[in-house]
Amino acid sequence: xxxxxxxLVAVMAGNEAGKTGKIIKxxxxxxxxxxxxxxxxxxxxxxxxxxxxxGRIQKEASIAIANVLPVCQNKNCKKFERGVRxxxxxxxxxxxxRACVYCSSEIMSAE
Ligand SMILES: [Zn+2]
Numbered sequence: 001x002x003x004x005x006x007x008l009v010a011v012m013a014g015n016e017a018g019k020t021g022k023i024i025k026x027x028x029x030x031x032x033x034x035x036x037x038x039x040x041x042x043x044x045x046x047x048x049x050x051x052x053x054x055g056r057i058q059k060e061a062s063i064a065i066a067n068v069l070p071v072c073q074n075k076n077c078k079k080f081e082r083g084v085r086x087x088x089x090x091x092x093x094x095x096x097x098r099a100c101v102y103c104s105s106e107i108m109s110a111e
Contacts, residue, residue, distance in 0.1 A: 010083030032062035
């Protein structure tokens with residue numbers, strides 16, 4: 001898996017291409033992810049205790065994990081704030097990190 005929960009990712013293909021969002025959930029079996037504020041759909045709900053009115057609520061729908069790439073957040077990178085491919089990098093202390101293929105800086109998860 002090239003992305004993790006809380007990663008900031010860019011959508012590279014599909015209906016939502018060009019948008020960025022934070023991963024709020026990964027669905028590994030379906031190979032899909034849910035991004036905050038991306039691919040919003042209306043869900044029609046019956047009245048319930050939580051939502052006594054029922055009606056339409058807006059909710060994020062999943063998108064294919066293959067269509068997203070982590071965003072490089074290094075200001076000096078030529079791909080700053082755009083989706084980048086990552087490679088594994090092993091630090092001197094043995095830690096493995098994900099690094100941007102363009103600038104080698106670490107790909108950090110959003111808070
Ligand atoms: Zn970069």
